[in-house]
Amino acid sequence: MSCLSIKLPGLDLKNPIMPASGCFGFGREYAKLYDLNVLGAIMIKATTAEPRFGNPTPRVAETNAGMLNAIGLQNPGLEKVLSEELPFLANYNVPIIANVAGSLIEDYVKVAKEISAAPNVHALELNISCPNVKTGGIAFGTDPAVAFEVTKAVKEVSEVPVYVKLSPNVANISEIAVAIEQAGADGLTMINTLLGMRIDLKTGRPVLANGTGGLSGPAIKPVAIRMIHEVSQKVSIPIIGMGGVQSAEDVLEYLFAGASAVAVGTANFVDPFICPTIIEELPYKMHELGFEHISECIGRSWKQHAKIAYSRT
Amino acid sequence: MKKAWMTIISQTNIARNIYEMTLEGELVDLMSSPGQFVHIRVTEGFDTLLRRPISISCIDKENRQCKITYRAEGKGTMLLALKQPGEKLDVLGPLGNGFTVDELQRGDHALIVGGGIGVPPLLELTKQLNRRGVSTTHVLGFQSKEDVFYKNEFAYFGDTYVATVDGTYGTEGFVTNVLEEIQPPFTTLFACGPTPMLGALENLYPDKNVYLSLEERMGCGIGACFACVCHLQNDPEGYSYKKVCTDGPVFRAGEVVL
Numbered sequence: 039m040s041c042l043s044i045k046l047p048g049l050d051l052k053n054p055i056m057p058a059s060g061c062f063g064f065g066r067e068y069a070k071l072y073d074l075n076v077l078g079a080i081m082i083k084a085t086t087a088e089p090r091f092g093n094p095t096p097r098v099a100e101t102n103a104g105m106l107n108a109i110g111l112q113n114p115g116l117e118k119v120l121s122e123e124l125p126f127l128a129n130y131n132v133p134i135i136a137n138v139a140g141s142l143i144e145d146y147v148k149v150a151k152e153i154s155a156a157p158n159v160h161a162l163e164l165n166i167s168c169p170n171v172k173t174g175g176i177a178f179g180t181d182p183a184v185a186f187e188v189t190k191a192v193k194e195v196s197e198v199p200v201y202v203k204l205s206p207n208v209a210n211i212s213e214i215a216v217a218i219e220q221a222g223a224d225g226l227t228m229i230n231t232l233l234g235m236r237i238d239l240k241t242g243r244p245v246l247a248n249g250t251g252g253l254s255g256p257a258i259k260p261v262a263i264r265m266i267h268e269v270s271q272k273v274s275i276p277i278i279g280m281g282g283v284q285s286a287e288d289v290l291e292y293l294f295a296g297a298s299a300v301a302v303g304t305a306n307f308v309d310p311f312i313c314p315t316i317i318e319e320l321p322y323k324m325h326e327l328g329f330e331h332i333s334e335c336i337g338r339s340w341k342q343h344a345k346i347a348y349s350r351t
Numbered sequence: 352m353k354k355a356w357m358t359i360i361s362q363t364n365i366a367r368n369i370y371e372m373t374l375e376g377e378l379v380d381l382m383s384s385p386g387q388f389v390h391i392r393v394t395e396g397f398d399t400l401l402r403r404p405i406s407i408s409c410i411d412k413e414n415r416q417c418k419i420t421y422r423a424e425g426k427g428t429m430l431l432a433l434k435q436p437g438e439k440l441d442v443l444g445p446l447g448n449g450f451t452v453d454e455l456q457r458g459d460h461a462l463i464v465g466g467g468i469g470v471p472p473l474l475e476l477t478k479q480l481n482r483r484g485v486s487t488t489h490v491l492g493f494q495s496k497e498d499v500f501y502k503n504e505f506a507y508f509g510d511t512y513v514a515t516v517d518g519t520y521g522t523e524g525f526v527t528n529v530l531e532e533i534q535p536p537f538t539t540l541f542a543c544g545p546t547p548m549l550g551a552l553e554n555l556y557p558d559k560n561v562y563l564s565l566e567e568r569m570g571c572g573i574g575a576c577f578a579c580v581c582h583l584q585n586d587p588e589g590y591s592y593k594k595v596c597t598d599g600p601v602f603r604a605g606e607v608v609l
Contacts, residue, residue, distance in 0.1 A: 063575040067597070070352065071573075083577075089590040091582070096568040098578040100427070103397035107570065112577045112592070256397045284397075307571040308392065308400060310443065311354060 041321055041331050042078075046276050046298055047224035048161040048199035049133050051078040054332055055289065055317050058280045058303035059084060059137035059163060059203075060109065064123035065130075068310060074130045076314050081227075081301055082123065084139040084165050087148050089115035093170060094247040099236045104255030104282070105304055106234050108170045108248035111139050116149050124156045133160035135201065139168060143188050146178075151195040161198050164189060164223075167205030167230035169252045179205040179230075182217035189221035199224035201278065204269070206261055207233050215269040227278040227301065228269065229262045255304040256282040263295045270296025271340055284308075286316050286323040293335035352446060352573070353378055356439045360416060362432070366500035369468070370432050371408070371420045378442055379415045382407060385476035386449025386543070386564050386601045389419060390572040391431065392441040399427040402443065404569050404596070406543075408471035408501075409478070420471035420500075446572050447600050450476050450541050450562055457484030462537035463505075464526050464552060466492040466544025470501055472564060473543055477508045488512075488535045492548065496520035510535075527551050546609050553604040561604035567595040582608040 042053035056079040057068070064082050065074055074080065092112030099106045113119070119136075127134055136153045140146040150162055166178035166188055178188050185202070193200050202218045204211060206229040215226055231252025236245040244250070262281030270277055279297030283289060284305045292300045305312040320332075329335055357376035365371050378389075390402040409418035423432040434440070449472070455461060461480055465473045470491055477487045487509040493499045496519035505511040512529045513521030522529045526548060542552050543564035553561060570576035574597035583591040584605055593599060593607050 061571075061576065063577070067571070067573045067575040071354075091590055091592065092577065092580070095579065095581070097580075098401075098568050098570045098576070100399060100401050103400060105401055105570065107576070107578065109577050112580065115590075255400055304400070307576060308402065309354070310571070310573060 041324065042317070044298060044332055046278075049079055049135070051133070051299060053078040053317050053320070054293070054299035055313055055320070056081055056135070056278070056299065056301050057306055057313055058301035059135075059165070061303040061306045064119070065127055068306070071310050072314050074132055076317055077132050078299060078317075079133040079135055079160070080127065081135040081137055081163055082119075082127070083113050084111045084137040084168065085113055085116055085119045085149055085153060086111060086139050087116050087145045089113065089118070096245065096247055099245040099251065101234070101236055101253065102257060104253050104257030106236060106246060106251035106253055107231070108246045108251035110170050110248065111168055116152060120152065120156060124158060128158045134158050135161045135163050137163045137165050137203070138192070139165040139171075143191050146188055147191050147195050150192040150200070154195075154197040159198060161224070162192070162196055162200045163227050164192055164200055164202040167203050167207075169205070169207060169231055169233045169250070170248060176205055176207060179203075179214065180208050182214050185214050186217040186221040189218050189223050193222040201225040201227050203230050204228040204265075205230050206258070206265060211265050212269055212272045215273050219273045219275050223275060225276045225278065226269065226273065227280065229258070229265055229281050232258055232261065254281065256284060258282050259288065263291060266292065266295040266297050267339055270337055283316075284312070286319040289316060289320060290323060290327070290335055293332060294337070294339040296337045296340065298336050352444060353381060354441065354443045357442045359434055359436050359438050359440060361436055362434060365420070367497040368423045369420065369498070369500050370423055371418055372431075372434070373416055373418050374440065374442065375414070375416045376442070377415065378444060379410065379412060379417050382410045382417060382445045384449030385452070385479055386472045387445040387447050388472075388600065389442050389444030390446055393427045393430045399430065401427075401570065402572060403427045403431065404446070404572055406472040407445065408474045410475055422468045443572065447596055448598070450564070450601050452476070452479045452483060452485075455480060455483060455485045455539055459485045459539065460537045461485050461487045462535050462540045463487050463489045464530075464540065464542040464544070464548070465489070466526060466548040467494070467498070469542075469544030469564065469566070473541065474501055474504055476541055477505060481508045488533075488537065490514065490526045490529045492526040492544065493520070525551070527555060530555065550609045553609065556604075562601055563604055563609075564601045565595050565599050565607070565609075569596050572596050584608055
């Protein structure tokens with residue numbers, strides 16, 4: 039057994055590193071740069087029932103230690119993802135996590151039902167936390183009752199385990215996480231981007247055409263670590279952590295906080311080879327710290343120490 | 352496309368906030384088409400985080416050198432302007448599809464129009480066209496006299512006209528004012544510059560062979576992030592798109608919505 043392998047619901051991961059949804063397209067671009075087979079899994083771009091163009095440009099803006107994006111879930115739609123994108127990824131021996139988005143619960147159900155039946159989709163990531171779309175998206179992820187309802191509806195039709203992506207743009211993330219677990223989710227992915235904004239001093243207007251956007255990158259890592267540390271002690275389903283992961287050290291910090299695997303997002307844009315680089319470095323970093331298997335790292339921050347009391351609990 | 356370290360050979364301030372940097376490395380072996388760009392990581396830290404897309408203004412395969420020309424405007428390009436010869440840069444490239452020169456034959460005449468920081472990639476273009484026996488007329492637009500650069504470099508390859516918005520150098524106004532004046536004969540137009548300039552050229556020459564190089568904010572530069580997409584013209588449903596980074600940056604006039 040490799041020191042990096044881990045089994046999660048639906049996912050037999052050879053290592054805990056995967057590109058995050060929205061930062062890797064459907065793998066085609068990166069497949070030109072390296073062999074995708076090295077990846078633990080791939081979280082593909084959000085898929086909606088119908089094709090979606092997304093928001094007007096400019097859609098990205100840089101910020102200190104991060105970036106803002108307002109892509110708006112642009113994707114070719116369910117039909118094309120099933121007929122063109124997933125067959126391309128079937129050439130690789132990598133589990134695929136399909137990110138499912140929609141405007142109504144019926145949309146989520148339709149996409150989840152059909153995409154989960156694709157032979158190389160091993161799990162779903164339910165996108166109820168995108169801050170850049172006006173309908174659906176974050177509206178589903180900020181209310182525990184609605185999050186429960188959409189998760190339950192998708193669970194009923196999905197042929198593969200369902201992970202739900204949590205929004206950090208809430209007052210009490212544990213409350214949402216617990217509701218989602220109660221609805222039958224098999225795992226959580228966290229966190230999505232933080233809602234942010236930048237203003238151009240020359241024009242006096244927001245830099246992004248959409249006004250606001252989702253903040254990602256190293257700037258949000260401490261927020262994600264705190265939330266995973268908190269939520270992983272409140273739920274018994276596994277968490278795939280993400281937000282500003284740039285190095286093997288970052289991965290271990292996420293595992294220590296309570297994540298069982300880690301997704302890399304914005305860093306792919308900074309260094310397109312970041313995933314294979316981290317996968318290569320991780321065993322050395324673990325060895326340096328005295329760990330033989332990544333399972334020993336999961337939740338280490340709270341398993342061996344007294345629990346940190348959260349202000350809201 | 353490759354990610355490699357390139358060595359800075361020289362760095363020169365050639366106009367107000369405009370810098371020309373010579374880079375050396377094996378990445379030059381992959382460069383061919385004028386109009387392609389490189390994606391440069393300016394710092395190894397997190398500030399600034401994203402790479403900067405910068406156009407290639409000269410390819411010198413023999414010496415494995417290339418020139419990039421950029422405007423130091425934001426934090427990233429200002430940090431780039433502080434780099435010294437001898438330092439190494441993390442460069443991803445060459446990226447994008449540049450201008451096609453193969454369609455033009457000896458004896459053809461090309462019109463080349465550049466605006467501001469859109470001027471640099473056109474220098475390698477005119478060099479390659481002239482090497483093929485294609486004659487070129489150049490019209491370059493800038494804000495003011497202090498912003499003018501590469502006039503002499505272009506003049507080496509063909510007639511070169513300059514317009515400045517404030518009239519402190521060349522013709523007062525825009526490149527279109529020059530074009531109305533000189534009425535150049537040409538078979539193909541190549542242009543790079545601000546979107547309003549590209550739109551004006553598209554309208555001015557609806558019956559000509561016109562290629563436009565677009566600029567857009569980019570995340571990844573390789574087609575994965577969907578930050579730099581644009582709509583297609585003649586697409587009633589509005590779902591079709593092109594990515595400036597990988598489908599462009601050069602498009603045929605009429606292909607995408609400017």
